[in-house]
Amino acid sequence: MTPSSKYNEFMQQSGFYPDQAQQHALYLLDRLYENVERNESEQGLITKFVRILGISSKQVRGLYFWGGVGRGKTFLMDIFYEVLPIKNKRRFHYHQFMQQIHDELSITRKGKNPVKEIAKNLARKTKVLCLDEFVVTDIGDAMLIGRLLDALFDEGIILITTSNTPPEELYKDGLQRASFVPAIDLLDQHCQIANLDGGQDYRTLGLKHTKLYQVPHNRAAIEIIENYLNSHLVSVKQHDSLFINGRQINFEFCAEDTVWFSFDELCKTTRSRFDYLEIASLFNTVIITGIEAMNEGTMDVARRFVSLIDVFYDRRVKLICTADVVVEELYQHDFLAFEFTRTVSRLLEMQSLDYIGQTHFV
Template sequence: MTDTPLSCLTTGHRYLSVSIKQHYQTSIAQLGYQQDPEQERAIDHFQRLYTELLALPSKRGVLNRLLNRSQPSCRGLYLWGGPGRGKTYLMDLFYHHLPTQKKQRLHFHQFMRNVHAELATIGHQKAPLTIIGKRVAQQTQVLCLDEFYVADIGDAMLLAGLLKALFDNNVVLITTSNTTPDNLYRNGLQRDRFLPAIALIKRHTELISMEQGDDFRLQRPPQNNHKRYQLCDEAAAFELMAAQYLRLTGQVFEKKSLSLQINGRPIPLLAEAHDIAWFEFDSLCMTARSSSDYLEIASRYRCVLITHIPLLDEALDNAAIRFIHLIDALYDGKVELITTAAAPPQKLYCGLHHSSSFKRTASRLCEMEHYHYSDN
């Protein structure tokens, strides 16, 4: 497929013969999912956006560029609600249905990682976020970001200027989140500087609530004989994980002093074989780590083993937020995860500050129990 704007495609294109809603109905039938009223309402919004994108003018006139006239754009979508409601599934369905390559789909943390990398290349030029907005717009007409979740003050301080640059260049944003825009970065440092980002999101996207209903991830029992999420004490954890390591690699575990270099910092690991790595929880989450570290791990390995996940109370809030970011990166990277833990996913976090965010993590841990997860 060529790099063709959506508006240049004719009704004879193979994607245009099937509506988004028809595509959704066919997909859930094939996957054996139940129809959900909130999902069907959301699909109607996706269909509206899809139709509007196809109707956009295909060319930007020279006169308009000379006069700096803004071009017509579409209002994007902001899907919010609890975990396991199908937000990511619907966004991905829409993304794959778009008949263009001028689109990009990323996890929010990966997108921000890319932005920081771009900033490093720009140096001391004026208006660096404006430059990045133009660069993104050259390649991307529709930007899909999964899990819009802001915890890092560095990201928070950039987002108002970044979003303005994207919207000024007519990039259409579709994103998912577990919270409304008004609750993003709540209680964060210097939040007043983040408020313009919230205003931009509300102005340029249509807010779609998907908060009612069950978490579909919790409705499916594990479909394998090898449990990926094992409840046990520390004494039993090593024996269980050593057996998993042998099954996956064909190698008997031998204790060695190993470390993984990521972003100039060592991360200790217990074992590594090809694209399989075995870590202890403390190495990944009890010391200073960033989302960038976890994204790098997710890109290097197809299977990650983690032992000794403790109960996460308020004293371990920093470790809990790192664990949230770690699971987001592994989940989005379709990495197979095998763990031993002190409690079931829904009871693993017993603090207060991150209870809402950790619901998503617990839901994803339950889904990652399924062997078909890494194949989808």
Template sequence: MDTEIRTASAPSQPVPQGDAGPFAVYEARVAAGTLDRDPEQEKAARRLDRLWRELRDYHPVVMQRAAARPGLFGGLRARLGLGGGRGAQAGPARPRGVYMVGQVGRGKTMLMDLFFDLAPVEHKRRVHFHRFMQDVHQRLHDMKVAQPDLADPIPPLARQIAQEAWLLCFDEFQVNDIADAMILGRLFEYLFADGVVVVATSNTRPEDLFQDRPGADAFKPFIDIIMREVDTVILDSPRDYRRGGVRGMRTWIVPADAAAKAELDTIFTHLAAGAPVQEVDLDIMGRILHVARAAGPVARFDFSELCGRFLGAGDYLALATRFPNLIIDNVPRMGPDNFDEARRFIVLIDALYEQNVKLFASAGDQPDSLYERGQGAKAFERTASRLEEMQSASYAQLPHLSA
């Protein structure tokens, strides 16, 4: 699956100095009216704020490992000064990470955006968990090819990851692959032993990861590690902010004039819910799709950016799985003379529709009049029908399909 990678040594927007941590910024956005106060989000913001303060004085000491480490948890016990490992050195106490759990639309991504940008850490990485595991498997393969006599590649791999970033922020933490499940316990043992701090968002509680699947028993040690080393914060708000944000807003605005642009500006700000506007790169099997304007759960493009260049189904699926909301400015009337653009638009709408993405657009005409008569008009009929359905109240209630 196409995923987003964000690696940073500097935040995507200026970070307030002093005591302006996640909770202070959350409170400021509530006071400014860009966020509604939510007790569950406030609870999570307070926990992230505590971690932010602990990180200001934390600098992990990566020690030399002994040739052998006894037991699954031996390295972790040694790292924490509990004995059971040779060569352990005393280091600063590692702050406990945070694992935010909640259904779609509860504000997990917004809170992660806020925390990641403010985190006072030079070497930090934010990545979709599925993409992280793809990278892990690729590195393991490369290490085995380069060093065929290497008995155990997990320790040096964990060392590489820890040296690159000792704050790891995972979006959509989920385990569905038995190959991932078999690696995770030992990999995270070594990561935690090297002082790595983990923050994650997920729809699944740690104790429910990879349950009722073949090999679930072998996965339990990893669950034990997560439960012991990372605090779980449940966002149990009854309100789905992604769905609520769609009600009452026009989704198809005609004509595509200055007033339409201003209306889409307002919609973009509302859907962003206080998240910073920033650039995002989506990794599509090693190729990067650049999103010039995104904020939390929404991205915005001009029609020419999406359909006037050589993009395909994989690009559109990447956008559709990453962003629950998409704004498109200046959708033109189309016909045989620009059928290539129309064809890409058809593929784009199919991807958005299949993933239940909420589309907001300014256009030269209504969907059923968007394509002029002539070659290609028949192929556009289904797209026009889908565009009409995507404006309905029932479609607005559908949950976004992120994978």
């Protein structure tokens, strides 16, 4: 099944209508799909012999999708990833990937060219690399990414990535930006650039037709959430876990830039503001089910919940919840009353059309 056939199947099931920008992106994905398949089938003794001799074969160009929030960039990349019939493919959120690279650098710095060594190790198990939310704001990443991309492309890795900005605006006005410009040139050279602006904001469209705060928390509320997920997302993982700041956290559901946690997992286990910041950087939409009323006996839980909502609100994370009580009755005690007044106000605002239409801050 090609990316376009998978896309058309999904569109028929969801009732959405494709737009022109996505059709062009699908054309590029189908071509890349065919090129990767052809490239894989040609791998054999002759190819290995050519590589041993140091003769470079023609590099398959990757893709760089950019555009505003909700244009389907991640959705399209994940369709491609799901249907691509090869084993040596990997998908990361950009921040996760760079954190992994920094961790590996701390181990391999003794070598002459640690970045090259990391790229070689990655290439042993990766032919196609998908990176979601490519954004460069940190000077450390900016100084590293050019060398890293050069090494990855030199190893023949094909990059498919999504971003909110075109390559030429990455790390705009950043410190020592001139040192970052070669990275932009590498992206232009090794990836086709496609703009997905101008179409329907599918993410906001789905949220506009979903009740974002469900009371009570029961099977009917869960079914509403499941229907939303099944009609809007692909490449689903269920009942698994991820690592946040080195610690495991279990989720009910994860796909694209959406994750579903239980209230107990987020607020009744030992979590910090830094954990919530990491979640907010990785996911545009977070679902929390089973939110309970809090009081003097659950102060630590209440503090974590206040911190969580503050972080998600500041980063403009879209929030879908089920709860035992309405927002105004979530906390019943004088201590923390001031802080929780702010939490209640923010929870109410986060259900508004104005809020869900705002850009997610990574």
